[in-house]
Amino acid sequence: MLELVNLSVSYGNISALKGVSLKVEPGEIVALIGSNGAGKSTLIKACAGLVRPTAGEIHLGGTNLLREAPRRRAALGMAVVPENRRLFGEMSVRDNLQLGAYSQRHDRKAIAEDLAEVFELFPRLEERQSQRAMTMSGGEQQMLAIGRALMSRPKLVLMDEPSIGLAPKIVSLIFGAIKRMREHGITVLLAEQNAAATLKIADRAYVLELGRVTMSGKALELWETDKVRKLYLGGEAA
Ligand SMILES: Nc1ncnc2c1ncn2[C@@H]1O[C@H](COP(=O)(O)OP(=O)(O)OP(=O)(O)O)[C@@H](O)[C@H]1O
Ligand SMILES: [Mg+2]
Incomplete structure (x- = not known):
């Protein structure tokens, strides 16, 4: 459904994404886990057409998104829930x-x-x-x-940190709704710092660190790795 190939984005001389490749298959919830400044919002903005990549490709279905104007991307079945909600x-x-x-x-x-x-x-x-x-x-x-x-x-929804600033009970409610969206056939790319909650509902996940994908795989398997737990729980086991 969505495929990023070697995507790079820079802001002046700050390189925010350094050759990121990822795939989202139809019907999946794919998590994009990363801490502050990892490049999650940049990746979503690049898909939405709000920042211009310096290199790489973005494909939605069979379409090369980089050739489509931002408002055309909605017509192609992609919707974005931005960081600041707008x-x-x-x-x-x-x-x-x-x-x-x-x-x-x-x-x-x-x-x-x-x-x-x-x-x-x-x-x-x-x-x-x-x-x-x-x-x-x-x-x-x-x-x-x-x-x-x-x-x-939309066929595909890109969400930028929907859990930010919310109490755990509300996060469960929102994430429950995201699972129901998947049941309705909607594909989701979910960018989050909240690895614990996100990896429980996602099918697969990518870990983004300083603009690079450092780990990827089945969401629950990633959650079992010491590295992911340490990164997102300050060393404590959940
Ligand atoms: N408009 C901009 N101009 C310059 N640098 C930027 C700009 N937007 C983002 N950056 C830089 O790019 C990097 C990635 O930022 P981005 O917002 O994509 O991270 P993020 O993973 O969404 O972080 P957060 O979890 O804090 O939202 C950071 O180093 C950030 O300072
Ligand atoms: Mg962000």
């Missing part, structure tokens, strides 16, 4: 969701169906439909950012 704070929950809709104004029936699916995944959003986005809690705003991405009927 909600329209003054607008209602419902309006934020409708802005994500694939068919925008044209097909009211399709929009209503997609809204119903998002509300089934996150009942809290249905209860809070008319609340302004900026007054929602952090966890609710994360649900809204994910819900908005789903309104575009």
Whole structure:
């Protein structure tokens, strides 16, 4: 579904990604684990077309993404849930969701169906439909950012640290929803520092350190390695 080949990204003379290759197969949740500054957001921004790679390739299905304008990438079935969520704070929950809709104004029936699916995944959003986005809690705003991405009927969703700043109970709720997205046939690339929670729901994972993939494999097997536990738990076993 998504394939990165030798992808490199630099910001001036800072090299943020150094020849990263990875694959996401249809129906998988693939984790991208890395600590601060590893290059997770850079990788997602490169896929979204927000930063220009200095070398390498990105393919989505059979399409060379680097030849497609950022807004065309949504039409190809890719949606991004960005690090800072980028909600329209003054607008209602419902309006934020409708802005994500694939068919925008044209097909009211399709929009209503997609809204119903998002509300089934996150009942809290249905209860809070008319609340302004900026007054929602952090966890609710994360649900809204994910819900908005789903309104575009994506095949692949790229998520940048959805667990950041959230209490463990809310993280479980969000990650439960990500597992249900997989059951609905949506493929997910999940960038996270929270290795413990992420590796439990992911099928496969890549560990990113200083812009390079240093380990990859089945998520649960990676979680069993001492190195991953040490990196993400400060040496304590979970
Ligand atoms: N716009 C920018 N200009 C210069 N350097 C940048 C820019 N954006 C990111 N970097 C650098 O690129 C490297 C990778 O950053 P990136 O944001 O991709 O990491 P990350 O894995 O998402 O980290 P975090 O977990 O803290 O979000 C870091 O060294 C960062 O300082
Ligand atoms: Mg980041």
